[in-house]
Amino acid sequence: MSQIKYFDAFRIGDVRMSASRTITESDIVTHAGHTGDFFPHHVDAEFAAQTPFGQRIAHGTMIFAIGIGLAAGEINPASFSYGHDRLRFVRPVMIGDTIRTRITVVAKEDDPKRPQCGRVTERCEVLNQRGETVLVSDHIRIVERAA
Amino acid sequence: MSQIKYFDAFRIGDVRMSASRTITESDIVTHAGHTGDFFPHHVDAEFAAQTPFGQRIAHGTMIFAIGIGLAAGEINPASFSYGHDRLRFVRPVMIGDTIRTRITVVAKEDDPKRPQCGRVTERCEVLNQRGETVLVSDHIRIVERAA
Amino acid sequence: MSQIKYFDAFRIGDVRMSASRTITESDIVTHAGHTGDFFPHHVDAEFAAQTPFGQRIAHGTMIFAIGIGLAAGEINPASFSYGHDRLRFVRPVMIGDTIRTRITVVAKEDDPKRPQCGRVTERCEVLNQRGETVLVSDHIRIVERAA
Amino acid sequence: MSQIKYFDAFRIGDVRMSASRTITESDIVTHAGHTGDFFPHHVDAEFAAQTPFGQRIAHGTMIFAIGIGLAAGEINPASFSYGHDRLRFVRPVMIGDTIRTRITVVAKEDDPKRPQCGRVTERCEVLNQRGETVLVSDHIRIVERAA
Amino acid sequence: MSQIKYFDAFRIGDVRMSASRTITESDIVTHAGHTGDFFPHHVDAEFAAQTPFGQRIAHGTMIFAIGIGLAAGEINPASFSYGHDRLRFVRPVMIGDTIRTRITVVAKEDDPKRPQCGRVTERCEVLNQRGETVLVSDHIRIVERAA
Amino acid sequence: MSQIKYFDAFRIGDVRMSASRTITESDIVTHAGHTGDFFPHHVDAEFAAQTPFGQRIAHGTMIFAIGIGLAAGEINPASFSYGHDRLRFVRPVMIGDTIRTRITVVAKEDDPKRPQCGRVTERCEVLNQRGETVLVSDHIRIVERAA
Numbered sequence: 001m002s003q004i005k006y007f008d009a010f011r012i013g014d015v016r017m018s019a020s021r022t023i024t025e026s027d028i029v030t031h032a033g034h035t036g037d038f039f040p041h042h043v044d045a046e047f048a049a050q051t052p053f054g055q056r057i058a059h060g061t062m063i064f065a066i067g068i069g070l071a072a073g074e075i076n077p078a079s080f081s082y083g084h085d086r087l088r089f090v091r092p093v094m095i096g097d098t099i100r101t102r103i104t105v106v107a108k109e110d111d112p113k114r115p116q117c118g119r120v121t122e123r124c125e126v127l128n129q130r131g132e133t134v135l136v137s138d139h140i141r142i143v144e145r146a147a
Numbered sequence: 148m149s150q151i152k153y154f155d156a157f158r159i160g161d162v163r164m165s166a167s168r169t170i171t172e173s174d175i176v177t178h179a180g181h182t183g184d185f186f187p188h189h190v191d192a193e194f195a196a197q198t199p200f201g202q203r204i205a206h207g208t209m210i211f212a213i214g215i216g217l218a219a220g221e222i223n224p225a226s227f228s229y230g231h232d233r234l235r236f237v238r239p240v241m242i243g244d245t246i247r248t249r250i251t252v253v254a255k256e257d258d259p260k261r262p263q264c265g266r267v268t269e270r271c272e273v274l275n276q277r278g279e280t281v282l283v284s285d286h287i288r289i290v291e292r293a294a
Numbered sequence: 295m296s297q298i299k300y301f302d303a304f305r306i307g308d309v310r311m312s313a314s315r316t317i318t319e320s321d322i323v324t325h326a327g328h329t330g331d332f333f334p335h336h337v338d339a340e341f342a343a344q345t346p347f348g349q350r351i352a353h354g355t356m357i358f359a360i361g362i363g364l365a366a367g368e369i370n371p372a373s374f375s376y377g378h379d380r381l382r383f384v385r386p387v388m389i390g391d392t393i394r395t396r397i398t399v400v401a402k403e404d405d406p407k408r409p410q411c412g413r414v415t416e417r418c419e420v421l422n423q424r425g426e427t428v429l430v431s432d433h434i435r436i437v438e439r440a441a
Numbered sequence: 442m443s444q445i446k447y448f449d450a451f452r453i454g455d456v457r458m459s460a461s462r463t464i465t466e467s468d469i470v471t472h473a474g475h476t477g478d479f480f481p482h483h484v485d486a487e488f489a490a491q492t493p494f495g496q497r498i499a500h501g502t503m504i505f506a507i508g509i510g511l512a513a514g515e516i517n518p519a520s521f522s523y524g525h526d527r528l529r530f531v532r533p534v535m536i537g538d539t540i541r542t543r544i545t546v547v548a549k550e551d552d553p554k555r556p557q558c559g560r561v562t563e564r565c566e567v568l569n570q571r572g573e574t575v576l577v578s579d580h581i582r583i584v585e586r587a588a
Numbered sequence: 589m590s591q592i593k594y595f596d597a598f599r600i601g602d603v604r605m606s607a608s609r610t611i612t613e614s615d616i617v618t619h620a621g622h623t624g625d626f627f628p629h630h631v632d633a634e635f636a637a638q639t640p641f642g643q644r645i646a647h648g649t650m651i652f653a654i655g656i657g658l659a660a661g662e663i664n665p666a667s668f669s670y671g672h673d674r675l676r677f678v679r680p681v682m683i684g685d686t687i688r689t690r691i692t693v694v695a696k697e698d699d700p701k702r703p704q705c706g707r708v709t710e711r712c713e714v715l716n717q718r719g720e721t722v723l724v725s726d727h728i729r730i731v732e733r734a735a
Numbered sequence: 736m737s738q739i740k741y742f743d744a745f746r747i748g749d750v751r752m753s754a755s756r757t758i759t760e761s762d763i764v765t766h767a768g769h770t771g772d773f774f775p776h777h778v779d780a781e782f783a784a785q786t787p788f789g790q791r792i793a794h795g796t797m798i799f800a801i802g803i804g805l806a807a808g809e810i811n812p813a814s815f816s817y818g819h820d821r822l823r824f825v826r827p828v829m830i831g832d833t834i835r836t837r838i839t840v841v842a843k844e845d846d847p848k849r850p851q852c853g854r855v856t857e858r859c860e861v862l863n864q865r866g867e868t869v870l871v872s873d874h875i876r877i878v879e880r881a882a
């Protein structure tokens with residue numbers, strides 16, 4: 001459940017793929033109620049039928065939160081989350097789509113404030129069942145260097 | 148509920164403040180189950196008592212999703228969400244903290260792909276009950292120009 | 295689970311008491327998300343501390359829905375719900391209060407539209423752990439007469 | 442989010458319409474669990490197929506709570522909710538129906554107990570996607586008079 | 589709601605049947621989030637389409653918990669639950685199946701540790717809408733003897 | 736996420752420990768609504784204060800479902816769950832207790848019906864933060880033999 005992995009052990013190009021999960025109407029209803037975002041694109045089927053998508057679409061914040069959650073596997077006690085860059089909502093996710101997350105190490109840098117740490121950037125790509133990217137972000141993690 | 152606001156009507160420096168909401172233990176349990184992220188920082192009180200925070204903290208993705216949800220007021224049919232830049236988890240949010248979101252227009256640009264639209268960047272600052280920033284991001288919206 | 299009880303079997307003055315249930319913070323968060331009502335009286339502890347109640351209070355619609363739910367015991371296939379008169383939010387319900395519902399048959403009348411049925415009015419009184427009434431309504435049921 | 446509106450500013454005949462929301466199977470399951478009302482009309486598809494409606498129907502208390510929630514927009518600090526008269530469950534709501542709420546000011550009266558306030562009665566009509574009324578109630582609000 | 593029933597009043601062969609409830613996609617999503625079990629058999633429709641069942645199936649622990657919950661009717665203050673023997677997941681439950689629980693008293697024994705009590709074994713059979721058994725267990729209750 | 740492990744690879748005495756999770760009031764409210772079991776031991780704080788435990792306790796079925804969920808790590812495509820023997824509710828779990836699950840391989844047997852498989856019995860012990868066993872069961876898995 002918990003496995004220390006120091007900055008030095010991350011290699012650019014390392015890839016891992018999460019499990020998959022089908023996005024349901026229930027998830028969208030839960031997310032609307034959880035966040036208070038009841039925009040008609042998400043919860044009004046009559047309105048959504050008139051949009052170019054022709055149906056309700058998932059909240060971008062939900063695909064982000066579930067996409068990141070899918071990738072939450074082992075805990076790395078030597079790391080914490082700093083933030084995300086270039087988070088983009090690339091394609092809509094519809095009820096019944098099945099998503100998974102691909103994590104690729106794309107950069108390693110010194111941390112300007114913490115000499116004993118480095119920054120690891122992991123590209124998070126949320127994919128649907130057709131392999132299309134629906135959301136992307138660059139996750140920046142602060143990771144301790146091996147002593 | 149729905150009010151068209153064109154690119155031209157956004158002014159740099161415009162500020163609006165959302166309503167407030169107290170983050171509860173129930174929200175954290177819901178978010179863990181909603182996203183599948185059961186990291187012990189969020190759901191294991193014994194573990195959390197040993198961390199520097201001394202208690203469970205909210206998921207960053209939850210503060211982002213609720214913070215954005217709090218700011219979801221009127222629908223602007225002339226606008227859609229493109230993504231977020233520089234999303235940062237600045238301070239932890241604990242059970243019982245009360246958050247609200249301040250939205251400030253910080254940039255306006257041409258949209259390179261859509262001449263009939265522009266890009267509006269809104270800084271989203273999620274604040275706690277002491278006025279401290281807990282999360283920040285730059286929300287990029289694509290907004291139609293008035294015909 | 296299901297027991298036919300005809301109009302003729304209802305007697306004015308009959309009383310039954312439901313089980314009890316403690317209203318939790320989790321219930322209020324669920325109700326806000328279920329209904330979209332995030333008014334600060336219910337979800338903003340900082341705001342609520344400044345009100346005369348000094349704390350968050352339960353939604354009136356939640357106490358009504360749970361109060362009626364508590365009284366939902368056996369199904370009477372000879373009856374359906376017509377509506378409620380004089381629904382009143384008498385006292386606030388706070389987190390940690392324990393409510394139960396007392397049902398009293400207070401009126402029986404002919405049904406003007408359905409000669410084979412009558413109207414039974416049941417007073418619903420939702421009580422807290424101190425026996426104080428927090429909500430009251432007159433539930434009108436349309437009940438078949440015995441053949 | 443918050444806007445004072447005194448008794449004097451309410452005008453009989455004023456109408457406002459809420460946003461819309463599609464009632465899902467997930468909402469019914471949530472409401473059953475939230476209230477403890479697992480009557481087969483709501484949660485047993487086999488039973489419901491034998492009823493005149495031919496399918497599961499939403500709880501009346503849910504349509505009331507969501508209908509009122511949809512109409513919860515700006516907070517009026519000069520007003521509080523007193524209760525509802527003539528709440529009627531007019532038509533069933535099925536999974537997939539989309540509801541919205543029309544609020545019409547229908548009466549203004551002195552408040553017998555509070556001379557500095559008046560009573561405003563707002564008719565709440567919950568409509569489905571065909572414009573049919575599914576629920577109606579008269580919401581009584583106690584509103585302060587302008588000083 | 590509460591009815592004392594002593595050991596002596598249980599008779600081998602006594603049978604009671606619970607109400608029925610349709611298992612929904614929403615229940616499965618809720619159970620995954622409630623327990624943290626996001627195995628693809630339950631939440632990944634693409635994966636499930638490749639299994640012999642051809643679709644997502646309910647968690648065994650959910651059918652157990654809901655099956656027992658369906659049978660929770662009157663409280664017997666003279667009894668408490670000791671455990672279950674021979675819990676078996678006999679058939680899968682799919683989204684849309686409707687389950688109910690049949691409880692049969694199958695054994696009565698002295699309680700080795702508590703002379704003032706006996707053990708009552710109730711066979712719990714969870715059935716689907718075709719009358720097929722989907723789950724079975726032998727529920728052991730410790731019940732006081734009449735004084 | 737998925738790792739084949741054949742019957743032959745299981746060794747009696749193998750032990751693994753799950754992550755931990757704090758049981759919250761929100762979990763109990765969710766479980767009551769999820770299963771329909773609103774027994775006062777779980778949801779009525781006034782009643783529970785009069786019991787020997789002095790407070791509300793978690794549902795046994797919830798500790799079972801969450802305890803098993805905590806142990807759901809890697810998927811073993813060569814295995815499926817047959818059932819549980821000797822499930823016992825050993826100690827109550829209170830709001831705020833933190834549980835984890837210890838899985839020990841305690842038996843290996845031929846499967847009487849499937850010669851290409853064997854039965855592996857894993858003892859599931861759910862422990863609280865004091866290391867006390869709160870629930871135990873013997874989980875029987877049917878596991879393929881290596882070809």
